[in-house]
Amino acid sequence: MLAPSSARYAAALGDDALVLAQRLCEWATRAPAIEEDVALMNVALDLLGQARALLSYAGELEGAGRTEDDLAFLRDEGDFRNCQLVELPNGDFATTMARQLLFSAYQYELYTALSASRDERISAVAAKAVKEVTYHRQHAAGWVVRLGDGTDESHARAQAALEAVWPFAGELFEPAADADLVQKGIACDPAALRPPWISYVTSVLAEATLEIPTTTWAPTGGRHGLHTEAFGYLLAEMQHLHRAHPGATW
């Protein structure tokens, strides 16, 4: 496990971005249109940039000489601290867009809050990332509205997509950092992000004529290294090259 707690926090934020970037890359050449293919890869690339900055910083904070690559490619499943939402399989396009909406709306509130972090590195990453995720949120919201308020088929699939990913959003608002980091003003309290998040998501879903799911099932554990079955396969694909050819470069 990464230490100190600040390294764990940077890694948790970085892992969220890294894992979602990897998932989104699975859409390459498979998106509904080539324009959308490029749009999704742009989002993935933004996330990868955030991941690199945060994981590099986590490695520095740890002080054991581990680089961003070491953390991304040489940790095992139980050492990843990303939330489970980002590792969920892409499903159909509606599912990916529902996940994008919930996650980018969270990241928007997160990075807005972290722009005021007392940790200069965290605040610098957040200030840059907030512009990126503002666009990610807009992109996802646009699609959720179009799919939800589209045809009978697209509405049904968008609602089903929302039902599938919604339970995993609860974990976003659980503590990702030790309490002392929040007290020091380095991390933010995720619970405080929930009211603005729910207000934004509710307004988008209303426009999309979609119902907020009423499920009470609340899966959790990602921040403690507990992941879904799908995550091991994602890591295998992401890490196999680096593990088979350690230190390989272009």
Added chain:
Amino acid sequence: MALSPDGSSAAPWPLWEVFVRPKRGLSHTHAGSLHAPDAALALQNARDLFTRRQEGVSIWVVRSSDITASSPDEKEPFFDPAGDKVYRHPTFYDIPPEAGHL
């Protein structure tokens, strides 16, 4: 061409022409075209396709079908008559030195 999930071809998205105003440019110039279901997404796609490298500060999109273009068949009657009218170019004036570089 957009494909529906079962692989059959759905109604294709309409074509849009994209105009981008470069940072130092004064007017929008044609950058290319793309497919999108509506204007808002056309703008979004244009952002992703044509301003990835900070090429622009403003984007216009217009449905290709809304553009009325001159026909290639009419090229000669449209443009050739201007060919021998060199006096339409402002090249016959002596610029006084006081005017400096225009």
